[in-house]
Amino acid sequence: MTTTKDKLKERVKELTCLYEVTSIIVNSDYDQLDASLEAIVYCLKRAWQFENVTEAYLKVNEYQVQTDDFKHNMVTLISKIKVFNKIEGEVIVGYPPNQYTHDDFLVEEQTLLNNVALDIGNLIERKQIRDSEAITRRKMERTDRLHILGEITAGIAHELNTPLANILGFSELLTDKVTDQETVRDLKKIMDSAIFSREIVKKLMFFACEMPQEMKTVKLIPIVTGVIKLLGPSLRNKKIKLVSTFENERIELRGDTVQLTQVLFNLIMNAIYYSPENGIITVKVLETDGFVLLKIADHGKGIPAELEDKVFEPFFTTKPIGEGSGLGLSVVHGIITSHKGSIEHTKNTPKGTIFTVNFPKQ
Incomplete structure (x- = not known):
């Protein structure tokens, strides 16, 4: 690039790219970020000096987009994408390796790429904040x-x-x-x-947390193993394998033995009911600072998204009439709440549900 006209042309392309990227980000649909990120890589392609042979690639978190002819062996400029000050991806612009070298890139192009990476990181941050707020609100x-x-x-x-x-x-x-x-x-x-x-x-x-409790320090593992033994016939009937993992055999917490037994019985029985024959159920008991975590995972059909907020409501059940009153999980929720604990459910991989119970030790 030798003439002032050429330099001005490149600056216009860079500014146009920044304007287009900003417009794409402002108008992004957070539920369809792939389309926005794909539009950004094509903006980058048009902004480089040799735009006819320029290709671009972008990867951040679970998103990955690129222009049609991008190859990873190209001569490239790279800028890392940071989300909340942590590197979560990168954006790359490249030229064919048999025709160009790094000397063919302009200093301003690296600056442009860094600015675009910063904008993408800000976009992902805003999406994560929105998702977190939505979860908290629900x-x-x-x-x-x-x-x-x-x-x-x-x-x-x-x-x-x-x-x-x-x-x-x-x-x-x-x-x-x-x-x-x-x-x-x-x-x-x-x-x-x-x-x-x-x-x-x-x-x-x-x-409703209205039942009287006999709160005392109890050993949790014997309660867990007792419930598993009690449910042995139900496990054998469906040929289900139950795998239990205890981080510490001497885990203790303050609770009501009968009510803790009821929580474990309901959660494991639920996992058995929704597990397929020859399935696997995992029961894990873990310790963190001041808390005891209980995780029960199955490989059933899982909880449909439209029902996720209803599973702890009394009389709600997906079981056929006559097979459930819809009070099992609502009772579990009430007991855990009365123990100042919490319960949540997440999707298992590749399918199924994980119920996680968090009990304070004291």
């Missing part, structure tokens, strides 16, 4: 919804306790007075139904 909405459901459920449970106790008590009195066996059988059916209803009320009170 969690808060779910927590609020479950809190309201808990208050309603507690009220319903308290209101039902008295009439159920009356039904059960008077049925028992009548059983003692009646001699007709058919009437006694009918009264037994009434009592059985009342007892069943009382168990439902008890589960509702677990969800």
Whole structure:
């Protein structure tokens, strides 16, 4: 490049590229970033001195785009893409190696590439912030919804306790007075139904954190192994292999033994139900500073995206009618909340679900 006209032409191309990249980023759809990043690499192709042979490549996080004829053996300029001050990718512009050398690049082109890499990093940062805010908002909405459901459920449970106790008590009195066996059988059916209803009320009170607890320091691993042993027949019926990993056999936390058993029973039983025959379930117990993590993973169909926020709601179930009351996970959520812990579910790889329970030790 020898003439002022040529130099001016290159500066115009560079400024045009920066303007186009900025416009692409401002108008980006965060849910379709591939299209925006592809548009950026083609802007770069047009901005270089020998644009007819210029090719570009961009990789950041899970995104990877390039112009049609890009080859990794080209003579290249490279600029790293930083996201929150951590290198997460790179953007590369290259010339054919048999025709050009590094001396054919302009100093200004490296500056342009660095600026574009900076803009891309800022774009990815904004997307991650937006995604994080969306996740936090969904969690808060779910927590609020479950809190309201808990208050309603507690009220319903308290209101039902008295009439159920009356039904059960008077049925028992009548059983003692009646001699007709058919009437006694009918009264037994009434009592059985009342007892069943009382168990439902008890589960509702677990969800609403209304059940009394016997909190003490307990060893967690014996509880886990006890539940696994109890569920042995169910595992064998579906030929499921359960793999358990304990980071420390002496892990302790403060909790109610019966309620912790109920949490483990429900989560593992759920994993068994949704696992295919000859499947694998993994149970891991890990320790971090001040917390105990419990991870239960299956390889079932997983939780559909549209149902992810409903799994802890009472009476919600994807099981056929008669196979589940929809109270298992809501009870689990209530118990964990009353232990000042948290529970979340994530997708397993290649398929299935991982439930992660986080208990404070004290």
